[in-house]
Amino acid sequence: MFGNLTWEAFRHDTIQSMAVISMVFGGIGIAALLFYLKRWKWLWKEWLTSVDPKRIGIMYMVVVLVMFCKGFSDALLLRMQQAFSVGDSQGLLEPGHFQEIFSAHGTTMIFFVGMGIVFGLANLIVPLQIGARDVAYPFLNALGFWLFAMAAILSLVSLGIGHFSTAGWLAYPPLSGLEYSPGEGVDYWIWMVQIAGVGSTISGINFLATILKMRCPGMTLKKMPIFVWSILCCMVMVIFAFPILTATLYMLTLDRYLGMHFFTAGGGGNFMMYVNLIWAWGHPEVYILIFPAFGTFSEVVATFSEKRIFGYLSMVWALIIIAVLSFIVWLHHFFTMGAGPEVNAFFAVMTMVIAIPTGVKIFNWLFTKFRGRVHFSSPMLWFFAFLLNFTVAGMTGVLLSAPPVDYQVHNSLFLIAHFHGMVIGGVLFGFFSAFTYWFPKFTGLVLDEKLNKYAFWCWFSGFLLAFMPLYMLGFMGATRRLNHYDATTGWHPLFVLAAVGALIIFFGACIQVYGLYSTLKNRSKHRDRTGDPWNGRTLEWSTASPPPIYNFAIIPTVNQLDPVWAMKRDEAPRPVCHYEDIHLPINTAIPLYMGILALIFGFAMTWHIGWLSIVSFIGIVTLLILRLSGHDEHDVMTVAEVKKIEAARGSYG
Amino acid sequence: MQPVEVIYFREYIAMLFPKGMIALEERNLLFILQAIMLLIVIPVYILTFIFSWKYRATNKKEIYDPDLVDNKLAEYLWWGLPFVLTCIICAISWIKTFELDPYKPLVSDKKPKTIQVVALQWKWLFIYPEEKIASVNFLQIPSHTPIHFEITADAPMNSFWIPHLGGQIYAMPKMKSVLHLIADEEGDFRGSSANLSGEGFAGMHFITRASTEDDYQQWVAATQQSMQQLGFEEYEQLALPSTDNSEEVYQLQDEDLFDRILMKFMAPKGQ
Numbered sequence: 001m002f003g004n005l006t007w008e009a010f011r012h013d014t015i016q017s018m019a020v021i022s023m024v025f026g027g028i029g030i031a032a033l034l035f036y037l038k039r040w041k042w043l044w045k046e047w048l049t050s051v052d053p054k055r056i057g058i059m060y061m062v063v064v065l066v067m068f069c070k071g072f073s074d075a076l077l078l079r080m081q082q083a084f085s086v087g088d089s090q091g092l093l094e095p096g097h098f099q100e101i102f103s104a105h106g107t108t109m110i111f112f113v114g115m116g117i118v119f120g121l122a123n124l125i126v127p128l129q130i131g132a133r134d135v136a137y138p139f140l141n142a143l144g145f146w147l148f149a150m151a152a153i154l155s156l157v158s159l160g161i162g163h164f165s166t167a168g169w170l171a172y173p174p175l176s177g178l179e180y181s182p183g184e185g186v187d188y189w190i191w192m193v194q195i196a197g198v199g200s201t202i203s204g205i206n207f208l209a210t211i212l213k214m215r216c217p218g219m220t221l222k223k224m225p226i227f228v229w230s231i232l233c234c235m236v237m238v239i240f241a242f243p244i245l246t247a248t249l250y251m252l253t254l255d256r257y258l259g260m261h262f263f264t265a266g267g268g269g270n271f272m273m274y275v276n277l278i279w280a281w282g283h284p285e286v287y288i289l290i291f292p293a294f295g296t297f298s299e300v301v302a303t304f305s306e307k308r309i310f311g312y313l314s315m316v317w318a319l320i321i322i323a324v325l326s327f328i329v330w331l332h333h334f335f336t337m338g339a340g341p342e343v344n345a346f347f348a349v350m351t352m353v354i355a356i357p358t359g360v361k362i363f364n365w366l367f368t369k370f371r372g373r374v375h376f377s378s379p380m381l382w383f384f385a386f387l388l389n390f391t392v393a394g395m396t397g398v399l400l401s402a403p404p405v406d407y408q409v410h411n412s413l414f415l416i417a418h419f420h421g422m423v424i425g426g427v428l429f430g431f432f433s434a435f436t437y438w439f440p441k442f443t444g445l446v447l448d449e450k451l452n453k454y455a456f457w458c459w460f461s462g463f464l465l466a467f468m469p470l471y472m473l474g475f476m477g478a479t480r481r482l483n484h485y486d487a488t489t490g491w492h493p494l495f496v497l498a499a500v501g502a503l504i505i506f507f508g509a510c511i512q513v514y515g516l517y518s519t520l521k522n523r524s525k526h527r528d529r530t531g532d533p534w535n536g537r538t539l540e541w542s543t544a545s546p547p548p549i550y551n552f553a554i555i556p557t558v559n560q561l562d563p564v565w566a567m568k569r570d571e572a573p574r575p576v577c578h579y580e581d582i583h584l585p586i587n588t589a590i591p592l593y594m595g596i597l598a599l600i601f602g603f604a605m606t607w608h609i610g611w612l613s614i615v616s617f618i619g620i621v622t623l624l625i626l627r628l629s630g631h632d633e634h635d636v637m638t639v640a641e642v643k644k645i646e647a648a649r650g651s652y653g
Numbered sequence: 654m655q656p657v658e659v660i661y662f663r664e665y666i667a668m669l670f671p672k673g674m675i676a677l678e679e680r681n682l683l684f685i686l687q688a689i690m691l692l693i694v695i696p697v698y699i700l701t702f703i704f705s706w707k708y709r710a711t712n713k714k715e716i717y718d719p720d721l722v723d724n725k726l727a728e729y730l731w732w733g734l735p736f737v738l739t740c741i742i743c744a745i746s747w748i749k750t751f752e753l754d755p756y757k758p759l760v761s762d763k764k765p766k767t768i769q770v771v772a773l774q775w776k777w778l779f780i781y782p783e784e785k786i787a788s789v790n791f792l793q794i795p796s797h798t799p800i801h802f803e804i805t806a807d808a809p810m811n812s813f814w815i816p817h818l819g820g821q822i823y824a825m826p827k828m829k830s831v832l833h834l835i836a837d838e839e840g841d842f843r844g845s846s847a848n849l850s851g852e853g854f855a856g857m858h859f860i861t862r863a864s865t866e867d868d869y870q871q872w873v874a875a876t877q878q879s880m881q882q883l884g885f886e887e888y889e890q891l892a893l894p895s896t897d898n899s900e901e902v903y904q905l906q907d908e909d910l911f912d913r914i915l916m917k918f919m920a921p922k923g924q
Contacts, residue, residue, distance in 0.1 A: 095852050095896075168849050174826060175809035180851060265826035266918045271810070272825065305708070308722045314732070336812060336823050336847075338830040341754040348750060349743045359693065359735035360728075366700055367727065371718040373710040387701060395690045402686055402746040404679045404753040407820020408668050411812060411847040475668040477816035479847045482855045489843065490665035 003609035004184065009162040013097060015077070020160040049587040051138035052549055053123040054442065056145045060120030063149050067112035070156070072509065074105035076502055079466070083499035087487035098483035099166035100185065104155070106169025107189060111196045112152040114289040114423065117431045119144065119203050121292045122231050124442060125434075126207060128540035128547060129225050131216025131556040136209035138585040139627065140202050146595025147199030151192045154602050158188040162607070165189035168481070170278050171252070173263035173271040178256050184606050187256065190249055191602035197245045204238030207231060216539070218558040222316075225538045225561070226309055229316050230295025233323040234288050240327065241284035248277040257605075272337060279330035287326040289423065293430020294319065294361065297383050300433050301365045303534050304380040305372030308562055311364040318357035318364075325354050335403040336410050344403040351401035358394060362387065377534070378452035382433035385460045389425025393418055396471065414474025417467045424463055432459075432512075440533045444545040445526040451515035458508025466501025469494040537565035544649045550582045550637060553646050579646070582637040594623050667816035672838045672863070675753065675819030682749050689742055693735060755822050755832045759799035765833070766795065769911040770804040772811035772824035772846060774894035775853025780911055786876040787883045787910075789891070790859040791900035795869040796839050802832040807892050807914050812847035815861050821847050827918030836863035853896030860900070876902045885913055 012020065034040050047055055081098055085091025093101065123145075127135055135141050158164045165185035167176040176186045211232045215224065224232075251262040252274065261267035263274040302309045309315060331339065331347040365387070374380070396418040399405050409415060440446045473494050478485070485491055519526050532541040542564045543552055554575045556563065566572035597619040604612035663670045671677045708715055751757075758765060769780040780787045792815075794800050804813050806824040814821030818834040824846070836842075845858035864872070883891070884906035907913070 095855060099849070099852070099854075166852070172810060172849075175849065175851060180809050266920070272828075306710070306717070307719045310721075311723050311728050313723075314728050334823070336821050337825075338755065338822050338828075340756075341751045345747045345750040348746050352739050352743050352746065355742075356732070356735045356739050360731055362697060363731035364728075366697065366704060367724075369704040369708055371716050371721050372708050373717055374705050374708050375710045376705075384701070384705070388698075391694050391697065395687065395694060398690060398742065399683055399686055402682060402742075403750045404746075404820065405683045405686070407753075407755065407822070408676065408679045408683075408816065410821060472666070476665050477667045477814070477843055477845065479814070479845060481849045484855045486858075490662065 001609075003604070003607040003612075005161070005607040005609065009184070009607075010160070012160075013094070015092070016097070016159065019073070023156060023159065045587065048592055049589045051142045051585050051587060051591075053127050053135050053138075053141060054547065054549075054551075056142060057120050057123030057125075058442065059145060059149070060116050060123060063152050064113055064116035064120060067108050067116065067152050067155075071105055071108035071113055072506070074101045074108065076506060077101050078105060079495075079499040079502040081483060082485075082495045085484045086492045086495070090484060093483060095483045096163075096166055099168075099481070100164040102481055103166060103168050103171075103185075103189070104158075104164045107165075107193065108155060109423070110169065110285070110289070111193060112148075112155065114427055115196065115200055116148065116152075117427065118234060118288060118292050119148070119200070119207075121296070121431075121434055121438075122203075122207050122235075125438060125540065126210060126228055126231055127214075128441070128543065128551055129228050129538050130211060130214060130219060131539045131552060131558065132210065132214040133550045133552060133555070133582065134214070134585065135206055136213055137206040139588060139591065140206045142588070142591035143594060144199045144203030144206065146591045147195050147202070147598055150595040150599035151196035151199065151602070154188065154192040154195065154599055157603060158185075158192070162188065170282065172278075173252065173255070173269075173274050174265040176252065177264050177271075178259070179264070187606040190253055190256070191605055194246065194249050194253075195598050195602050197242050197249070200238055201242040201246070204235045204242065208235040208239060211235070216552075216556050216558060222313075223558060223561050225295075226298035226312070226315050226319075227292075227295035227538075229319055230291040230298070233319045234291040237284045237288050237291075237323050237326060241281045241288065244277060245281040245285075248274060248281065272334075275334055275337070276330065279333045280327070282333065283330045284323075284326045286419075286422065287322060289427045290430070291319065291323075292434070293386070293426050296430050296434040296437070297365060297386060299538065300379045300383055300437055301368045302562070303437075303536055304375045304377055304383075305369045306375075306535065307368055307372035308537070308565070309364065310367040310370070311360075312561060314360055315364055318360045321357045322354055325350060325357075329354065329401075332401050332406070335406045341403075348401050348403050352398055355394065355398055362391065377436075378447075378449060378456055379433040379437040379534075381453065381456050382429045382436070385456070385463075386425055386429045386433070389421050389429070389463065393421025393425055396421065409474050411479055412474035413470040413478045413480060416480050417470035417474065420467050420470075424467075429459075432456075437534065438540075440528045441531075441540055441545050441547070443520075444528055445519050445523060446528050446533050447519050448515045448526065451511055451518065455508045455511040455515060458504050458511060462501045462504030462506075462508055464501070466498050466505060469497045469501075473498075532564070535568075537562035539563060542567070548645050548649075550584060550642070553579055553582075553642050579639045579642050581639060582642060583634040584637060586633050586635050588627075590623050590627050594620055597623070667842070671817060671819075672840060672842060673818035673834055673836050674759070675834055676817060677837075678749070678753055679820055682745070682753075685745060686742055689738055693738055753820075755820070755830075757833065758801065759833050759835055761797075761799045761835070763798045765799040765801045767801045767803065768792070768794070770802050770813055770824065771911065771914055772804075772806035772808050772813065772850065772857070773892050774808045774851060775846075775857045775896055776898040777813075777844075777846075777857065777859050778888075778891065780905060781873070782905070782908055782911070784873045784877070785905045785908065786873060786879070787903040787905045788876070789901040789903075790898055791862070791902070792844065792859055793862045793864060793869060793872050794836060795866045796836045796863040798866070799833060799835045802834065803911065804830045804832060805911070805915055806850075807917065809850040810848055811850045811857065813844070814847045815842055815844035817842035818861065818863075823848065827915060829915060836861075839863050839865060851894075853894070856897040877904060879904050882906050883910070885910060888914070 081091040081093050162184045254260040255262050261269035263269050263271045298309050329351045332351045335344050478491050531545040560566055597616045601616040671680055771778040776789050779792050804824045806826045811824040812821045813824050822830045822832045842861040844861045879902045881903045883903035
């Protein structure tokens with residue numbers, strides 16, 4: 001009846017129990033609050049069944065926030081363990097639990113925070129920047145979100161029922177194979193990544209089509225904002241890379257469930273093939289994560305320098321070249337496999353070549369400031385922190401890409417410092433910049449600048465303190481993923497330093513949460529009625545904050561880059577006021593139901609509950625057929641309604 | 654831990670203060686590449702600082718030219734400059750990748766010594782086929798003699814790494830990888846696994862003792878008298894998972910032990 005699921009799965013140590021209890025109570029608390037405020041219907045109608053990309057984008061942000069809290073708690077536990085677990089002391093965590101935590105940390109941060117940021121920003125910003133009212137495939141978009149969200153929930157379920165994988169965030173076989181990891185952990189990992197990955201592919205298709213087909217009149221590819229270009233390249237990478245992940249995971253699934261031998265050590269399997277395949281997805285994946293940050297900084301630097309981005313075409317070509325190269329460098333993740341020098345040297349050169357377009361981007365950002373007017377607002381501060389960290393991490397990246405150097409620092413904490421420089425210094429700082437920059441657009445509120453700056457300095461100094469010692473630890477021979485080390489290694493002081501850095505970051509994150517709370521509480525003080533608090537340049541700043549459901553009452557026509565900036569300088573005509581009926585897709589609950597069924601399916605497969613897997617799978621297929629056989633229905637918003645909304649907005653124009 | 658050791662910090666930084674030729678070459682490559690990159694990164698930092706300050710919004714005296722949006726010459730310069738530096742970095746790395754290929758035997762007037770390494774759950778087994786001895790979590794080598802390591806695993810994939818002597822290579826079940834290292838100084842160096850291999854992974858470290866040829870021979874002779882024997886049957890006991898193993902030495906009963914371990918994975922399933 002319940003497959004492999006027994007009471008044993010509910011037994012946990014203190015730390016895990018505390019996490020589960022707080023999660024359950026948090027859930028109950030939110031549900032109770034919704035009952036108390038009688039907001040269930042509102043939640044259902046306005047959010048859960050919405051296909052509005054702005055709503056979906058905000059829901060992505062909520063999931064990202066929750067999952068970031070989880071991933072960050074994991075990180076703090078890891079840092080505490082390594083600060084205390086030296087010599088005779090074994091620290092707080094058992095080896096198995098420690099390994100669960102770092103596996104969960106990586107999985108959470110990449111799949112549920114990083115990818116959430118990518119698609120969240122795409123949902124929020126892309127339709128507005130291309131002057132569209134909607135996305136190309138609203139249903140697919142919602143489905144992509146719900147698969148992503150339900151996969152995140154599956155990862156939270158694994159906290160309470162059974163255990164997470166202990167095989168690392170990429171689950172290399174043979175360690176992740178049935179022989180060495182017989183438990184449910186790797187299965188949980190497979191299904192949460194699989195569900196989230198399918199969601200990503202689906203969303204990627206939607207945004208590629210949206211950008212290619214739904215741009216407003218006059219916006220040729222060469223007049224698209226760089227942010228949209230970055231998302232376009234990003235989605236092309238998603239579409240090419242994620243099917244590799246899906247196929248690879250299916251093969252691992254077959255190994256684990258049906259005893260096949262794709263990646264086993266014995267029986268003619270070849271586990272290094274898994275390592276190749278997973279990185280053939282994994283390397284584009286890291287660029288998928290960083291591209292929206294590149295795009296964001298291109299917008300932020302231009303806006304806060306009051307100048308158009310320098311060398312627009314170079315910026316676009318740099319993105320395209322990086323996107324192409326990202327697919328032919330995967331082997332640099334395992335030079336130590338022992339391939340011949342010809343193979344290693346080829347991949348080394350391909351990797352190093354990426355430094356050229358990346359360097360060009362940095363020069364163009366730099367020269368955007370040249371003869372501009374640079375404002376040191378917090379989105380710009382994140383850019384400075386990014387520039388510093390990203391160049392350091394970029395240099396260490398080039399060092400890692402030279403095979404002989406890589407032999408010495410591969411899988412050491414040097415590598416950890418390098419890629420955290422990329423994902424924190426790049427992806428996360430980019431996201432914070434984007435968050436501060438676009439927050440007013442979607443709430444009509446400008447975040448508290450003073451608190452933003454406090455948070456920034458905590459993050460920046462905390463980051464340096466937490467990760468610079470790791471470079472040195474790498475040189476000292478400290479490998480990643482150690483739950484314990486001897487005092488004679490001399491690593492202890494540096495690990496303590498890194499832990500202090502993590503605490504400072506934690507403090508910064510707390511200030512950010514408080515800043516969010518305080519801004520929402522003191523709404524009147526932070527209100528922005530203009531819809532354009534930063535003297536913006538692109539189309540999203542021409543509509544209200546928050547934008548009406550249809551984004552633009554009149555579809556804009558553009559004749560150059562930065563149309564809003566041009567309009568303000570009277571270089572471009574202002575739109576003629578001529579309203580028309582607006583067609584919008586209607587809400588649908590099918591994506592949510594499919595997501596829930598996918599969650600049940602993943603859970604049932606993890607615990608080998610056969611009947612439930614079959615039932616939920618049939619459910620998914622049935623809903624899909626139902627949807628495919630239905631008509632695409634639209635809501636029509638009449639001119640009168642549009643006029644009413646626009647009049648309420650007041651004196652724009 | 655002795656206080657003296659703490660003060661003598663550099664002893665801990667294996668990669669920057671190497672004890673073997675390979676590690677030295679790898680470190681030097683790191684320094685060269687880093688220096689070349691700093692040629693471009695330091696000016697970028699300085700320019701960032703200058704531009705941001707000079708063109709700050711509050712400084713109304715500076716020129717403001719919002720229409721300065723491209724300059725072909727400037728862009729040629731910063732496509733070209735990174736291109737040239739990258740070419741240099743690529744060329745150096747290419748040559749060094751061939752020179753420091755882990756499979757390439759080291760040039761030396763001494764005959765290389767073969768040591769076979771097996772990563773187990775969760776300990777390292779070292780087999781000295783010529784000396785007919787074996788050891789666990791302890792590796793003794795003569796200094797100034799090239800060592801030819803043959804490496805495999807009877808466990809999930811590990812990575813064999815002695816940072817003082819040189820870079821790592823994966824230890825993979827059913828596959829044999831090769832690594833050539835040499836110790837140019839005597840001393841005890843920490844070695845470990847650099848790839849997650851399961852529960853006891855953190856305990857998979859060992860001492861590498863590089864000693865003079867005489868000391869090495871003495872150790873071999875003593876080990877050959879060891880009370881513990883290692884044949885295939887004893888090996889299968891040893892290969893069972895265990896954590897935080899102490900150092901052990903064995904007389905080697907089965908000279909082909911390493912090959913038999915490799916062949917375990919070649920057999921059809923169920924045999």
